[in-house]
Amino acid sequence: MxxxxxxxxxxxxxxxxxxxxxxxxxxxxxxxxxxxxxxxxxxxxxxxxxxxxxxxxxxxxxxxxxxxxxxxxxxxxxxxxxxxxxxxxxxxxxxxxxxxxxxxxxxxxxxxxxxxxxxxxxxxxxxxxxxxxxxxxxxxxxxxxxxxxxxxxxxxxxxxxxxxxxxxxxxxxxxxxxxxxxxxxxxxxxxxxxxxxxxxxxxxxxxxxxxxxxxxxxxxxxxxxxxxxxxxxxxxxxxxxxxxxxxxxxxxxxxxxxxxxxxxQYWDEIVSTRENNFKRFQNCIESNDDFLSLDVRHMDVVSNFAMPAVCRTHESFEKYRKRFENAQVEIRPIIAGDMTKQPFYKKYVTNESLCENADFIHKNGFYFPNNPELTEEEIALLCDLLHK
Ligand SMILES: Cc1ncc(COP(=O)(O)O)c(C=O)c1O
Missing domain, CATH: 3.40.640.10 (Type I PLP-dependent aspartate aminotransferase-like (Major domain))
Structure with missing residues (x-):
């Protein structure tokens, strides 16, 4: 796993x-x-x-x-x-x-x-x-x-x-x-x-x-x-x-x-390893049009604590979700979707608004591991799973 x-x-x-x-x-x-x-x-x-x-x-x-x-x-x-x-x-x-x-x-x-x-x-x-x-x-x-x-x-x-x-x-x-x-x-x-x-x-x-x-x-x-x-x-x-x-x-x-x-003492090492992993995952995502591109042109460094992948359609989402799960990779939803739909929000706040993009990301996206202890083999497997 x-x-x-x-x-x-x-x-x-x-x-x-x-x-x-x-x-x-x-x-x-x-x-x-x-x-x-x-x-x-x-x-x-x-x-x-x-x-x-x-x-x-x-x-x-x-x-x-x-x-x-x-x-x-x-x-x-x-x-x-x-x-x-x-x-x-x-x-x-x-x-x-x-x-x-x-x-x-x-x-x-x-x-x-x-x-x-x-x-x-x-x-x-x-x-x-x-x-x-x-x-x-x-x-x-x-x-x-x-x-x-x-x-x-x-x-x-x-x-x-x-x-x-x-x-x-x-x-x-x-x-x-x-x-x-x-x-x-x-x-x-x-x-x-x-x-x-x-x-x-x-x-x-x-x-x-x-x-x-x-x-x-x-x-x-x-x-x-x-x-x-x-x-x-x-x-x-x-x-x-x-x-x-x-x-x-x-x-x-x-x-x-x-x-x-x-x-x-490991701050720089952790940040740069996550950044390097990110770049490799990002390349795979960019070259597969089942996924939406992530726009990082304005960013010098992206050091993420997990890597998101957002599919263009719900059908693709189901395909990749199953693929990652079958390969024993732990994945999770991309945070909480449209926050205004969360039970606590509805209970205490009346100004519900529609956040279509957050909803889309929630329904069609997942995140998978990006941590500094991933082995070369694991990174290669994750990249493989991102191919069409
Ligand atoms: C954006 C954001 N804010 C706040 C928190 C809360 O941090 P903690 O779990 O240390 O309470 C988290 C936790 O994952 C988070 O992702």
């Missing part, structure tokens, strides 16, 4: 041994120096001023939206545009925190929204755009960013599926005010569970530090603690249990931090 996820982490055997030793010797396993080091290393690799490590990619999204509400940059009732082809917990935090999701259809060729798709929404109707860079792909990010900045719309990126992909020499996750990542098993690299929020905005970063842990000031710098305590008339003794704003407990552990630091 060729599975989507081959192992819990890249270089599993040596990582598990190192982890066992780390646990035996560590004095403390709750959030500490390993997490800090991982955040610093992640921010450096991503090219962002700040990175905040949290317990999952889903919590990264929730913490980010709460922080923007606490800062008054978003308000309850605000409308936030999202892509129809996304993950449930890209949209759920909006509903949970009293915002209104406005779902935009994606393009069939890029699996994402683009500056063209954005024309279907009135800029004055939305306060933020929480874009998803699906499966390593993106829309025309430069134009999307320009549209957001011209219209004073906050741009956020859910980059949980696209670490390392690049457009115009810029890594995905560096276009918006902030971006989120997942380090769950099977994503680009794994800390078993985990997520990251990146931003260059210091005020937002400070709020994220508080929202991650109870709304207290313990993780702020000493100077910033002084300011917030003085402003609220709090002495040092009571500061321990003073809660300044709405928050969660989304802290990671030193176990995840340690794993993150081990995996960070």
């Amino acid at each position: 060729i599975k989507l996820m081959k192992s819990t982490f890249y270089k599993e055997e040596e990582t598990k041994k190192a982890l066992a030793n780390f646990i035996l010797e560590a004095e403390m396993l709750s959030m500490g120096e390993e997490c800090k080091k991982f955040e610093y290393g992640f921010a450096q690799k991503q090219g962002r001023a700040h990175a905040l490590y949290v317990s999952s990619g889903s919590m990264a999204n929730l913490v980010l939206i709460q922080a923007l509400l606490n800062l008054g940059r978003l308000h309850r009732g605000d409308r936030v545009a999202v892509s129809s082809l996304t993950w449930a917990t890209n949209i759920m935090p909006l509903i949970q925190l009293g915002l209104v999701p406005v779902v935009l259809d994606c393009e069939k060729e890029t699996l994402n929204i683009s500056s063209q798709t954005l024309q279907s929404v009135k800029a004055t109707d939305i306060q933020a755009l929480f874009i998803t860079n699906a499966l390593g792909f993106s829309g025309d990010m430069e134009q999307i960013r320009k549209w957001c900045s011209e219209n004073e719309i906050i741009m956020l990126e859910d980059n949980c599926e696209s670490l390392g992909s690049q457009v115009s020499g810029i890594k995905l996750g560096n276009f918006g005010l902030a971006s989120t990542f997942s380090t769950f098993v099977g994503h680009h690299f794994s800390t078993v569970e985990g997520g990251m929020i990146c931003t260059d905005d210091e005020e937002l970063y400070d709020m994220l530090l508080m929202v991650r842990a109870h709304g207290w000031d313990r993780n702020l710098s000493a100077e910033k603690q002084r300011v917030i305590r003085d402003k609220n008339g709090i002495g040092d003794f009571f500061s321990r249990y003073t809660f300044y704003d709405l928050a969660f407990n989304a802290r990671p552990t030193e176990i995840g931090g340690f794993l993150g630091n081990r995996q960070l």
